[in-house]
Amino acid sequence: MIYGASAVYYREILILRRRLTRLIPSWCVSPLLYLIAFGFAMGKHVTLDGHTYMEFLLPGLIAMTSMTQAFAISSEINIARFYWNIFEEIQAAPVSDISYVAGEVLAGMTRAFLAILVVLVLGFLFGVVLSLNPWFWLAIVLNSFLFASLAVGIAMLVKSHADQSLMTSFVITPMAFLGGTFFPLENFPVWAQKIIYFLPLTHAAGAIRTAAFGNRPSFVSLMILAIIGLLFFCVSVWCVKRAKD
Amino acid sequence: MIRIENLNKTYKTVQALKDVNLEVKQGELFAFLGPNGAGKTTTIRILTGLTRYSSGTASLNGFDVGNRSVESRRQCGLVPQSINLDRELSVFENLTIHGKLFRMDRQERNKRIDELLDYVEMSDRKETLVKNLSGGLKRRLMIARALLHSPSILFLDEPTVGLDAAIRRKIWALIRKIQQHGTTIFLTTHYIEEAEFLADRVAFLDKGAIVVVDTPEALMNQMGVWALDRLKEDDMETLYFNDRKEANDHIAAHKDSFTLRRVNLEDAFLSLTGKKVS
Numbered sequence: 001m002i003y004g005a006s007a008v009y010y011r012e013i014l015i016l017r018r019r020l021t022r023l024i025p026s027w028c029v030s031p032l033l034y035l036i037a038f039g040f041a042m043g044k045h046v047t048l049d050g051h052t053y054m055e056f057l058l059p060g061l062i063a064m065t066s067m068t069q070a071f072a073i074s075s076e077i078n079i080a081r082f083y084w085n086i087f088e089e090i091q092a093a094p095v096s097d098i099s100y101v102a103g104e105v106l107a108g109m110t111r112a113f114l115a116i117l118v119v120l121v122l123g124f125l126f127g128v129v130l131s132l133n134p135w136f137w138l139a140i141v142l143n144s145f146l147f148a149s150l151a152v153g154i155a156m157l158v159k160s161h162a163d164q165s166l167m168t169s170f171v172i173t174p175m176a177f178l179g180g181t182f183f184p185l186e187n188f189p190v191w192a193q194k195i196i197y198f199l200p201l202t203h204a205a206g207a208i209r210t211a212a213f214g215n216r217p218s219f220v221s222l223m224i225l226a227i228i229g230l231l232f233f234c235v236s237v238w239c240v241k242r243a244k245d
Numbered sequence: 246m247i248r249i250e251n252l253n254k255t256y257k258t259v260q261a262l263k264d265v266n267l268e269v270k271q272g273e274l275f276a277f278l279g280p281n282g283a284g285k286t287t288t289i290r291i292l293t294g295l296t297r298y299s300s301g302t303a304s305l306n307g308f309d310v311g312n313r314s315v316e317s318r319r320q321c322g323l324v325p326q327s328i329n330l331d332r333e334l335s336v337f338e339n340l341t342i343h344g345k346l347f348r349m350d351r352q353e354r355n356k357r358i359d360e361l362l363d364y365v366e367m368s369d370r371k372e373t374l375v376k377n378l379s380g381g382l383k384r385r386l387m388i389a390r391a392l393l394h395s396p397s398i399l400f401l402d403e404p405t406v407g408l409d410a411a412i413r414r415k416i417w418a419l420i421r422k423i424q425q426h427g428t429t430i431f432l433t434t435h436y437i438e439e440a441e442f443l444a445d446r447v448a449f450l451d452k453g454a455i456v457v458v459d460t461p462e463a464l465m466n467q468m469g470v471w472a473l474d475r476l477k478e479d480d481m482e483t484l485y486f487n488d489r490k491e492a493n494d495h496i497a498a499h500k501d502s503f504t505l506r507r508v509n510l511e512d513a514f515l516s517l518t519g520k521k522v523s
Contacts, residue, residue: 007345011331014342018333085329092293093346094318244297 001102004095008103009110012076016111027069027115031061031122038182039126048184051213058123058130059209060181062116063143067201069115070144071172073108074151078164081155087243097240101152101233108148109141116140135211142222143204146229149236156239180205200228246271247292247398247431252301254287254453261287263454265301269431269446271397274424276440277433278510279450280520285433286326288450289402292431293323305398319347321398322391326406328383330390332376336367339375340390347394354393361389365419381412388419398429405439417442437511441465447510451518464513472512474504483512 016023039054046053081087090100123130130136158164179201185193196202203224207217247269254262262284269275277285290296292303294314303310308317330339337358344354362368365385375383384404391399401420405413413436420443424430434440440447441461449456449464457464469485471492485508486492496503515521 003348004346007342010345011342014334014338015331084332085325085327086331088295088323088325089329089343090346091295092318092321092323093343094315094348095346096315244295 001096001099004093004099005102005106007093007095008090008100009106012073012104012107013110015076016107016114020114023114024118027065027118028122031065031119034061034182035122035126052128054123054126054128055130055213056184056209057182058119058126058128059212060205061123062119062140062212063179063201063205063208064176064181065115065119066112066140066144067147067204068172068176070108070112070147071151071168072111073104073148074155074164074167075161076107077104077152077155078158078161082161091244097237100240101149101236104152105145105148105233105236108151109144112144112148113140130212131214133211133214135217136208139204139207139211139217139222139225142225142229143200143208146200146204146225146232149229149232153232153236153239156236156243175199175201178202180209200225246306247275247304247429249288249292249303250301252288252291252303253299254284254291254296255299261453262291262298263452265453265455267448267455267458269429271429272424272427274420274430274432274443274445276444276447277431277450278435278437278440278447278514279433280435283450284453285435285450286402287453289323289325289400289431289433293321293400294318319394320396321400322394322396323400324384324387324391324402324404326402328380328387330375330383330386333374335372335374336362336378336386337371339386340393343390343393349394357393357395361392364392364422365389381408381415384408384412384416385419388416388423392423392428396428398431399423401430401432403433403435405434405436413439437509437514441510449514449517451520456517457513461510464510465508468508468512468516470508472506472508474506475501483515485512 034057035054039057048056077087154167155164158167178196179199181201185196185202188196203221207221207225210217247267249265249267252262252265253260265288277288279285287296291298292305292310294310294317298311305317305320308320310317331342340358341354344358349357362371365388367382367385367389370378370382375386378386388404404420405416408416417439420430432443444461446458447461447464448458469487471486471489473484473486473492473495475482475484484495486495492505496505511521
């Protein structure tokens with residue numbers, strides 16, 4: 001399994017390395033706009049639980065970035081599948097479906113980590129320093145694993161690149177705004193809080209924020225992320241098998 | 246060795262393959278000839294593990310392509326019809342990925358890459374990005390890639406489609422060279438001259454079923470040696486002769502305009518299926 005996964009991962013990393021000079025500026029744009037618009041302009045005089053809004057916002061942006069960048073592996077898979085037919089080259093090789101999923105998920109997680117480093121540097125430039133303890137990184141690992149696993153499954157289910165952007169519009173964008181990235185969940189009505197509790201990003205943003213403030217995140221949130229992540233991983237393996245016509 | 250028994254494939258309501266039976270011996274160059282949509286690519290996709298079959302059995306060197314697909318995939322190399330190279334990566338990087346997918350260790354992989362690039366006359370293109378290669382070079386790279394893990398069976402799905410005549414002949418020479426090294430080659434094509442020039446045996450495939458399997462010579466000899474084409478108002482009539490003198494006598498006895506040529510596989514295909522290959 002390891003050989004197959006490492007080959008798939010190696011391919012994605014080669015492509016990532018080739019595009020890195022273009023990707024880093026693109027990873028800066030959204031966090032920079034949110035930090036300026038929400039952090040500077042709107043949240044200048046806002047404090048939440050004894051933290052400045054900028055300190056509140058940055059862990060949320062980290063959770064959101066790990067989600068969007070891990071999920072972005074689905075676009076890479078789709079391009080390889082629908083435009084360059086490279087998925088066939090992997091399918092024709094003696095690589096098991098689980099190895100393929102593991103390689104792609106690892107690639108998605110790597111992409112998420114690199115993008116998070118960019119956000120951390122931007123935060124530092126804005127004067128925000130977070131506690132980068134093991135709990136913080138564990139929450140990021142679980143969150144990026146979950147969304148990279150979801151991405152591989154969705155990439156196998158969609159029939160075209162256009163379907164892919166629909167999934168982003170209906171799943172990722174609403175979660176980015178409702179999952180506790182920009183404001184505390186307590187600000188929502190109670191009925192909405194109950195719904196939002198089921199979003200994985202809610203748990204990721206909560207866990208990352210708690211850890212970034214130097215506290216231990218909720219065990220329940222970490223377990224929820226791990227269980228949903230494993231579930232998505234298994235579903236993705238099934239979807240790869242199903243992708244054969 | 247490739248063995249196919251009673252193989253069927255159905256896509257929803259369309260039966261793409263109907264009871265296909267076939268055996269290809271080690272070292273043989275076998276061509277699947279048929280028009281577009283005949284089921285050639287479906288057969289290759291099933292044999293290489295890309296598509297599941299509906300019923301029947303298929304095996305490569307004794308490994309069932311359905312039940313033991315990982316082992317059967319190790320036996321073969323595939324050159325698909327469409328270019329499936331990583332355009333943003335170099336020739337060397339594309340080959341390295343393939344070697345890693347087939348669990349080749351670094352030393353063996355790098356040695357084999359150098360050998361194969363030399364074999365397909367692309368040693369000077371090792372660091373070139375694939376997007377900067379011509380169509381012919383991309384095809385040669387795909388063949389080199391399929392051979393990298395030293396498969397005993399090579400599947401070539403329309404390997405010269407879209408290439409000009411000169412490059413096509415270069416690819417043919419390369420295919421012959423590969424066969425001389427003992428590799429079994431399973432080729433699909435709708436180019437008559439490609440099958441005639443390369444194949445030890447040919448199968449005619451029409452609407453998912455095998456019509457006939459034989460050597461190109463035997464199939465053509467059934468028709469005669471010489472063909473006379475006469476253009477009618479809305480059709481072409483072809484007459485066959487064993488002797489050139491007989492054909493010339495026929496021309497002399499009629500006022501019509503004829504074209505005299507040697508019989509080819511297209512004539513055999515037309516006679517057996519009632520339609521042209523290309």
